[in-house]
Amino acid sequence: MKTHDVKVFGYGEFAREIVQQVNEAYRSVSVYTLDEVSAEEVRKVGSEVHLFDLGDNWDEFKEICMEETLFICALDDDASNVFLAISLRDQFPDSRIIGIASTHEHASKLRLAGVHKVISKLQATADILIEVLEKPVVTHVVQDILDEETSLKTMQMVIEKESTLIGQKLDTVAHDAQESIIVLAVVDSKMDTHFVFTARGYRHQLEEGDILVIIGYDEELERFKRSVT
Amino acid sequence: MSEEPHHSSSYRKRYVGVFARLIVSFAYFLETFTLYQKTKKLFYNLLENQNYPYKRYFDIFMMVLIFSSVFILIREVRHTVNDFWAMFNDYIISVIFLMEYVLRFWVISDSSAIIIKQYEKDELLQREFRLGRAVFKALLVKWQFVTSLPAIIDLLAIMPFFHELRLLRLFILFRVFKIFRYTQNMQYFGKILSHKKFELLTLLTFASIVVFVSSILIYVMEANNPNSPINSLFDAFYWSIVTISTVGYGDVTPITQEGQSVAVLVIIAGVAVLSFATSIVVTAFTERMEEIRENKMLSDVKKLKHFYLICGYGDVAKQIASKLHRKGRNVVVLDTDEVRIAAAKENQLYALAMDPAALSTYQSIGVDLSQQASAVLLLRDSDVLNVYTALTIRHMTQTIKLLSILHDKGNRRKLQLSGVHNIVYAQEIVGILSREYSGKPIAFETMNLLRAENSSTDMIEIVVDELIAKGVACVGDLEVRKHRLILIGISKIDEEAFLFNPDKDVEVHKGDILVVVGEISMLNEFRLHIHKHKRSS
DSSP states (O other), X not given: OOOOEEEEEOOSHHHHHHHHHHTTTSSEEEXXXXXXXXXXXHHHHTOEEEEOOSSSXXXXXXXXXXXXXXXXXXXXXXXXXXXXXXXHHHHOTTOEEEEEESSHHHHHHXXXXXXXXXXXXXXXXXXXXXXHHHOHHHHXXXXXXXXXXXXXXXXXXXXXXXXXXXXXXXXXXXXXXTTXXXXXXXEOTTSTXXXXXXXXXXXXBOOTTOEEEEEEEHHHHHHHHHHHO | OTHHHHHHHHHHHHHHHHHHHHHHHHHHHHHHXXXXXXXXXXXXXXXXXXXXXXXXXXXXXXXXXXXXXXHHHHHHHHSOOOHHHHHIIIIIHHHHHHHHHHHHHHHTOOHHHHHHHHHHHHHHTTOOOOHXXXXXXXXXXXXXXXXXXXXXXXXXXXXXXXXXXXXXXXXXXXHHHTHHHHOHHHHHHHHHHHTTHHHHHXXXXXXXXXXXXXXXXXXXXXTTOTTOSXXXXXXXXXXXXXXXXXXXXXXXXXXXXXXXXXXHHHHHHHHHHHHHHHHHHHHHHHHHHHHHHHHHHHXXXXXXXXXXXXXXXXXXHHHHHHHHHHTTOOEEEEOSOHHHHHHXXXXXXXXXXXXXXXXXXXXXXXXXXXHHEEEEEEOOSSHHHHHHXXXXXXXXXXXXXXXXXXXXXXXXXXXXHTTOSEEEOHHHHHHHHHHHHHHOHHHHHHHHHHHOTTOSEEEEEEEOOHHHHHHOOBGGGGOTGGGTOEEEEEXXXXXXXXXXXXXXXXXXXXXXXXXXXEEHHHHHHHHHHHHHOOOOO
């Protein structure tokens, strides 16, 4: 299910950037801070803010739809961040959680605490710098894809029950669509998070629930989506 | 009658004046004669300049000659060496060594420059040019070379040329000492010991006195005893040396009680001398070890043809350096913090505890950043330091690629103004990644996997070189799908634009860059294929 509600914990320098990036993309973005000073800062930028502590009182979250909600643990203190992640996992076993890690050690503890995706500040910065050095054109392409203002995008498309793609081989779909978009990979519905890149899994027969990862310009992506549903 | 001496002295003066002018003119001629200067520079580099890239080959060549010469000497002891090898050893090698000696004598100093300097100094002070003084200064430098230990060894190594003198053949062994000239490690060894010259000399004096006194004492005690093997002063001297060195062959031993008492003293002195000598050498090495390592590091960095320069060795730098190192890239780290540099060295990086923002750092390393460095990464602890370092680099070269991390969003413009090409703001990246993951987790992981280090699938860049351009006219010729690959796009060199998902008919030119996705094994095969591909009619 699509994410509609993002809850960001913390309002340090990394959390501020996260709030700024996700603010326009989602129906509801709320910030949870540990102190009134940070809460005041959030109010100034016009975002929804709540005060919280690391106790076990999560009553206000009991009513929300976990499938539509994403928690982002971005507290400045590593120990508190891990504690927050493990508390959320304990209270809401089905929730999706992203953790922001400052070090390798912090990242592995967040993973142990049950975080789905750990974004390491160091790792991400180092990877980008190396990519700029070693693959400048690839970096350019990836930046274009990530840049909200350019129309080149990635799209993940779940194959619905009525889709015309069901029963077709991945190679055929990729070949037919080649002129407008690039079908990069597919996630097999039976194998959950196992990626099959088009190049390798060309004989894969598409089924309901498979997810296609596609790159293309906005209009072409929409046109492709319409043509197969 | 009285005018004759006056005339002869004025003639002599005039002749000397003309001769001096001729010498000065000749000196100026040599100083401005480009071919002469270039040739001299070339030989200087070959013989003396440790940083000259081709010196290594010259050194290897000379070492081969030395070892072949020694090999022939050993072979000659029990076997007959054929005429060619005998001639090679006696004449060819000796002539090469003689030429080397003469060339060293030539390049070691600039005599014409010394003469000109003296001439200009005298002119400035409006006094008569003192040719004798100038020649003396020029000869003094040459004399210092001739009397230096390496030059004496060089000269002795040429001696076997006079092979008729049988004894001179043994001078071939001096050729072995020449190895010191051609191996830097040996030179370091010599330098280290030279720092302990005083201690070693003191010890040598002590040992000499002990040998001298004990030789005389043992001679006095033993020579009159008919049963004693010590019958001459030489026997006594031989016994002293063998005993003090703690070797003690036992072929010559004192038999009188007095002689044995002397032996006890010499043995104690011998143990002391040996222990002191060992401790002096060990201390010399311990004291200089860091300096040796540093010198070795500097010399290695100078020789690197391509490297990434990392300024500052914080947490991000550690990650980047270790990833680049794993990819087989050369990484040079500069940081003022000794602890961080020690950590970088532990990670097998070229690391120097020097200030990356100081021009003198690059002068003392002796690197040409514009030629040797592929890019400079500014990863210091603050934007202030990164801006300052960027300007230092820009002062040296305008062309090098500069990348920097940004600590405070408000300083982005300052880094741009200081000439940084790519600025990475960690907070922004984390924000974008969080947004992408929250919206499209599958697409996000796909892109992540393509860029991950240990994935079997990769997204690579292939630069269209001349060979590829010869065989491939358009995208269709690449046969990408046949290789089970995906062509994401082409960066066109002539249009300076990226064509996403290009049409089959789009032309491919030299310099274009293809962005291709696929399995690493297929990508390697594809690379080979497009290099061998013949253009269809």
